[in-house]
Amino acid sequence: MPIVKNLVTQMSGQIQVESQLGKGTTFTVELPFQSAEQEEHPCGGTLDNPVSLEGKHILLAEDNAVNMEIATEFLTMNGMKVTQAWDGQEAVECFATSLPYTFDAILMDMQMPKLDGCTAARQIRALSRSDAATVPIIAVTANAFAEDMAATTAAGMDAHISKPIDFAALCCTLGRLIGKSSKN
Known part of the structure; x- marks a missing residue:
């Protein structure tokens, strides 16, 4: 779970946990994403021309x-x-x-x-x-x-x-x- 928490935090997201004894646990992960048309590639440029x-x-x-x-x-x-x-x-x-x-x-x-x-x-x-x-x-x-x-x-x-x-x-x-x- 610490690795998942770090990855979610690194992606500017949130993780929530709900647990009930005898019933189970629910993990909810929320991650903000832009549409592919708007997203810039992290190396510069757009996703149309990323580093391959x-x-x-x-x-x-x-x-x-x-x-x-x-x-x-x-x-x-x-x-x-x-x-x-x-x-x-x-x-x-x-x-x-x-x-x-x-x-x-x-x-x-x-x-x-x-x-x-x-x-x-x-x-x-x-x-x-x-x-x-x-x-x-x-x-x-x-x-x-x-x-x-x-x-x-x-x-x-x-x-x-x-x-x-x-x-x-x-x-x-x-x-x-x-x-x-x-x-x-």
Whole structure:
């Protein structure tokens, strides 16, 4: 429920709960939406010409099952292919054993078992393969202090997205970085 509450609040909505012992609980979620004709795309422009991420392959490193499920669902609903890694070591191994340019971007949680996100990013950047230096790596973390952002930059990450994830900001960031890396 805390995740649902955060998402509803982030979307400027409200959630109400009514419960009766022995009868059950009703959750009511109200979200304000504009019609598609009026809505501007979060990256600028209108929904007629958004940044397309369809067909992009994302390596998602996340150790929390709920966060993994939500992020995977969002990314696949938007036409992306997702490969899941459940810790930093698995993310490094998955990237290292894939063919070059398999992944268009990596979403890296910061606090994971075996290898934290910064260490995993450093190891990916240190691999001797053509895409290791250019694949966009985006830190995804609840830690949004300046020193956390500096640490992710020092580890070779390209951007920092705070949890709970603002998926509009994530799409904008992915679109910007994937476009940039494909021009190199």
